[in-house]
Amino acid sequence: MALEKTWRWFGENDSITLAQLKQMGVEGVVTALHHIPNGEVWTIDEIQKVKNKIEKAGMRWSVVESLPVSEGIKTHSNDRPRLIANYQQSIRNLGACGINTICYNFMPVLDWARTDLQYKLPNGAESMYFDYPTFVAFDVFILKRPGAEQDYPAPILKKAKVIIQSMTDEEAEKLVNNIIIATQQFIDGVVDSSSLDPKKEFLSYIDVYKNIDREKLREHLKAFLDEVVPVAEEVGVRMAIHPDDPPFSLLGLPRIMSQMEDYEWLLNAQESESNGITFCVGSLSALKQNKLLEIIDKTGDRIHFVHLRNTEVLEDGSFYESGHLTGSQDMVNILEALLKEQKRRKFSGRKDFLMPFRPDHGLKLLSDFKGNFNPGYPLIGRLKGLAEIEGIMKGLEA
Structure with a gap:
């Protein structure tokens, strides 16, 4: 059984429509309530509006990407209790609507960086x-x-x-x-x-982070997990933390989700299956010492969401996005390992055995140059990646 084919959709302001996603064979939509300010509650009414649109188009809302973790939670500001309570309520509301996977990150200030x-x-x-x-x-x-x-x-x-x-x-x-x-x-x-x-x-x-080092930020993540994972577990939601992008310190800020050691710490911090990861090939591959097959082997049962793209890493630590198959990583071996993990889950009787993946950032190709797309999210380049990955999965299954 192949991984579930999903696509990141940025809502009504996205120039790519739900009808187009259906034409492309997308099974699940990855999106968020982008119109709701960080730190505010996602109400059942607002969640249901988006869910109904997706289902009317013949797909399901597979993954929330993302329910943002406010800076006040990361820094333990005075407003933290309110922000945590709102985050917990948003998880409850998503669970009540049947949306059970939340991708989030704990990167300070800067989410991802390209020059x-x-x-x-x-x-x-x-x-x-x-x-x-x-x-x-x-x-x-x-x-x-x-x-x-x-x-x-x-x-x-x-x-x-x-x-x-x-x-x-x-x-x-x-x-x-x-x-x-x-x-x-x-x-x-x-x-x-x-x-x-x-x-x-x-x-x-x-x-604000001048007195927050790596260990202090880890403490703050642990506190966050202690307060939200039990809620997620209660309502059948899986939290999937995204790795740092790139997976090393920037701007003097600590990065705490970059390599195998960080994942071991995370999974031990809260042993619930609701505490899991987003396995992002593109982000993790930007650090040469990361061995992605080892990460799959050691964290496989907690991988709740998958991002697939490739990078070409240079000697000085620079890198560029090289497409989905071509680059520093062997995508065939990675997909084989992920498919084996999904099969293992199914045969073990897990109800949540399905692993949604999306083609991550794509190259800008052909008519993409005429479109108005968010950086990294063109239509044709990602569609090419989706087709390539689906072809590999079909071949491996055969």
């Missing part, structure tokens, strides 16, 4: 690129985060200086927009295009 959103590949397609020296140039010389230069080795700082010296003001502003706004605002980022001074506002969020 170039229009990286040209040799065949003319466009990808997204994280150039490590360019990101350092942004952090040290454009954002001017206090003490930033102490976080990077001398060779990288040297490259960053060369980059910033040749960068025009227009290029610097574009880099600021790519990192702070363009990749964040459609996924409930902390700064959006309405900000009069995005760098200053961004720095103010970073400053």
Whole structure:
């Protein structure tokens, strides 16, 4: 039995319609209530409206991506009790509506980072690129985060200086927009295009973490799990944490969901099956030492959601998104391991054996250049990935 084919849909403002998803053979929709502000309750009425639209189009709402974890929960602000209570109620309401998988993350301030959103590949397609020296140039010389230069080795700082010296003001502003706004605002980022001074506002969020290191952030995640996992378990919902993207520290901020050690800690922190992971090949593969087949082997029974895409990782820690099959990871072996885990679950009698996957970020191809899509979410590039992955699954099943 193949993994469930899903697609991330950004609601009524998405230029890709539910009717089109049905035509493409999508079985489940991955979406969120994007119109509800972070920290507020998702009511049954609002959840049901979206669920009814999806079901009317002939699909099901498979996964919530995401129910955002507010910064106040991550930092333990004074408003935390209210935010936790609202999060718990949203879980209860989703469970009452029969939506049982929630993807979330615990990344501080910055959800995901790329420096170039229009990286040209040799065949003319466009990808997204994280150039490590360019990101350092942004952090040290454009954002001017206090003490930033102490976080990077001398060779990288040297490259960053060369980059910033040749960068025009227009290029610097574009880099600021790519990192702070363009990749964040459609996924409930902390700064959006309405900000009069995005760098200053961004720095103010970073400053809140000056006394929160890796261990302290882990404590905050543990407290979050202790309060929401029992609620999720009670109403039959599975929480699936997304790994850090990229899976290493940025901007001096701690990252606590990047490698096997982090997953071992997470699964021990709350042993309930409702405490699980989103297995994201693209994010995890950006750290060379991550062995993805080992992660599947050791966490398989807690993988509740799967993101599939590939990356090409470079020597200096930079990487670019290389499509779904081509790249540093062997997607055939990864899919085989996931299918075996799903089969094992089914034969063990688990009712929640089905593992939904979605083709993650796609290359911009063909008519994608004429469309208006969120960064990383074109139509044709993701459809190509969906078809490729489905073909591999059919072959493995045969």
